[in-house]
Amino acid sequence: MTFFEGFILAVLQGLTEFLPISSSGHLVLAQVLFGIKEPTLSYDLFLHFGTQIAVILYFWPRLKRLFSLLFSKKNSNENLIKRWKDVLIPIFFVTLPVVLVGIFVAERVEKIFYTAKYLPFTYLFTAILLLTTKFVKLKSLKLKWVGLSLLKSLFIGIFQAVSTLPGISRSGATIAGGLYVGLKPKDAFEFSFFAGLISITGSFIFEILKNGNIIFFDVFQIVNTFVAAICGYLVLRLLGNLIKSGKLWIFSIYCFVMCITSLMVWLKL
Template sequence: MSLIEAIIFGIVQGITEFLPISSSAHIVITQLIFGYTFPGLSFEIFLHLASVLAVTLYFWRDLLNIIKGFFKYIFKRHREDRVQFFFGIYILIATVITGVLGKLLSDAAGDSIKTPQFIAGALIVTAVALIFIERFHRTGNKTEATMGVKDAVLIGLGQTLAVIPGISRSGSTLVVSLLAGLNRETAVRYSFLLSIPVILGSTVLAVDEISSSMIDYIGPANLVVAFIVTFVFSIIGIIWLIEFLKRSKLIYFALYCFALAIYVFFFIDQGIIFEVE
């Protein structure tokens, strides 16, 4: 792998991880363009570590408040800590649902969900969902103080679909959060905070796939560069998305997903399966 390619992979992973356009679809498309197959999921997992580090550092105050409030409520039962306690519970509920059902769905589907045709279809589903929630659904007024277990379960189920390349994790959590009646600010915050245990959990479970063969295949220097670039562009993606959603619409991401789906469907060989070996 060249240094330029390592930088491009880092930019793609960093920018797309938190935008509602499916990072997994972009990574496999980028692999195909450059003609790479990586040992296991090692390279993608390595880049995910940079993304989860970025979102953790960006939201460290929120995380600290949730953790402090969670344990203070358990041991002291202070009323002011109740919201943080239950918000932490809702994050755990959605994470467990995603972890268990996502693993089952991924194992059952296998490589059948990695064909260009399937990815194009999944991108269209993401686009339609974004258009529906933006154009045909009235935003609710639930906050972290008024959401409930049912909301967390629904959002966890929606996030589970993101194991399919082309179904965006951030997009699915945003759409289901808004469908459940969360207001826009709470939906965005919940989506970002939920990404931390989900990405970190999936990374830890598969960390044994980060092997010496992957390091030799890509090169130590290129791995360091890709990690740094992913981290930087993940921060940029987080900041940009938060500011973008304050003044603009999800429909623009839907249009992008439609355009990418058309490209994948018509210009990528339909006989190819994106095997990451």
């Protein structure tokens, strides 16, 4: 892979990882249309590492408040246990489905679905999913993710598991799932990326442990990791504002276009 191809993939990763338009779907199309080779596992892992740096930086004030809440010495033992349950139960059950997918069917999914012929259907699914959020009444959304019930957390987790398919956006699916169960837009946005931070970081660590002998550093890789981080941070600022104003559905237009584009690529029109 040339430096230019690596740079393009870094920008693509930073822009599409967080926007509800499926980064994996774009990667599959880029490989088909432009002949860009699939990045090495090492390069792919560090691009994801870059975008997770963006998540930590963007949500750092909220993460600090969350940690201070959990570890505050002012909490009584009973109050402390309740706060930990309120945080850990939603996080555990939103992450559980994608962990099970990763353990049992991830390789099979990658072999079957990482081709252009399935993208029209998965992009259509994402487009419809995002479009339906236009009809959610924001004023009726009252829930916060801290203290969310087991079943509602699991429901959002199923959306996250389904998003392992190329063309289905992880952020779009989980944010939409959060809105469906009644989370405030701000909380649906936050919960989506906290869940992603844990699942993607877990995957990152697992792959390093599994394939540690192929992980290496070079200047280009480090530079493009920071490129992905910068692009990702800017996208988070944009997406946060759009979600709070109830405009997540706007991305359905783009996904419909991607559905048609991928259909044309598949049919070689």
